């Protein structure tokens with residue numbers, strides 16, 4: 001069989017995956033499904049790139065690491081822009097099918113949680129949203145126990161001869177790392193003396209900024225669509241989402257900015 005556009009990309013399979021639940025169906029439900037599915041595809045790509053990045057740090061491949069970080073941030077900038085499309089969904093349009101979502105919610109996106117764990121925002125209680133032993137649960141459990149992107153970066157710095165304390169390198173990976181003044185001292189030295197690694201640090205700050213921008217755009221979009229209603233996932237809604245803003249995943253890189 002010759003490869004064609006549709007056979008290679010499995011277009012027929014892909015186009016079967018949009019199945020509205022509302023009667024009619026309601027016109028706007030397709031947009032809601034398509035947006036979420038495209039986010040999940042990009043989350044898959046991000047996990048693919050970030051897992052690769054961990055391997056690049058382990059192998060000391062600084063140039064390719066920087067290249068990969070730039071790609072990751074380019075994807076985030078696209079994800080942030082996609083919120084523009086959902087902002088055209090009015091409260092009435094969303095209400096036309098919201099009931100059908102029942103208790104389903106972005107809370108349950110296991111790829112989003114995997115990304116958070118990989119960045120370093122570890123929280124074992126997030127596993128409670130998944131069936132113990134299920135594929136999703138096991139994926140998250142594996143990510144919970146694995147070293148984070150930041151751990152891989154610090155190991156790379158140690159390998160390059162920087163003095164990262166052993167307690168930092170051999171920490172319990174299943175919890176969020178504490179900010180470290182010893183690490184911050186190393187980072188300041190990197191910024192002063194190693195331009196390429198300092199570019200890597202800046203690319204990490206770009207990604208941290210993008211993550212926070214996505215959260216901000218999501219919460220404003222939620223506020224204009226459902227106001228102060230509770231979330232389908234059982235949270236207070238906008239109030240809960242606001243409490244997740246301004247939490248950097250690489251706090252040491254923010255802390256050193258007051259030191260130059």
Ligand code: HEM
Nearest residue numbers: 039105106107109112222225226231232233234235237244
């Ligand atoms: C009309 C559109 C949307 C509304 C009204 C909305 C609303 C909400 C609300 C209220 C929550 C809090 C959890 C809950 O109780 O349900 C939430 C969480 C979340 N949403 Fe959305 N959302 C929308 C679109 C999106 C899109 C397009 C994504 C992209 C994947 C997304 C991803 C998430 C994620 C990952 C969380 C969990 C955040 C966390 O716990 O830090 N949402 N959303």
Ligand SMILES: N[C@@H](CC(=O)c1ccccc1NC=O)C(=O)O
Nearest residue numbers: 101104105106107230231232233
């Ligand atoms: N949590 C939203 C519902 C929602 O947006 C949603 C529902 C199912 C699958 C993904 C969703 N998107 C993000 O939370 C709400 O409370 O209306």
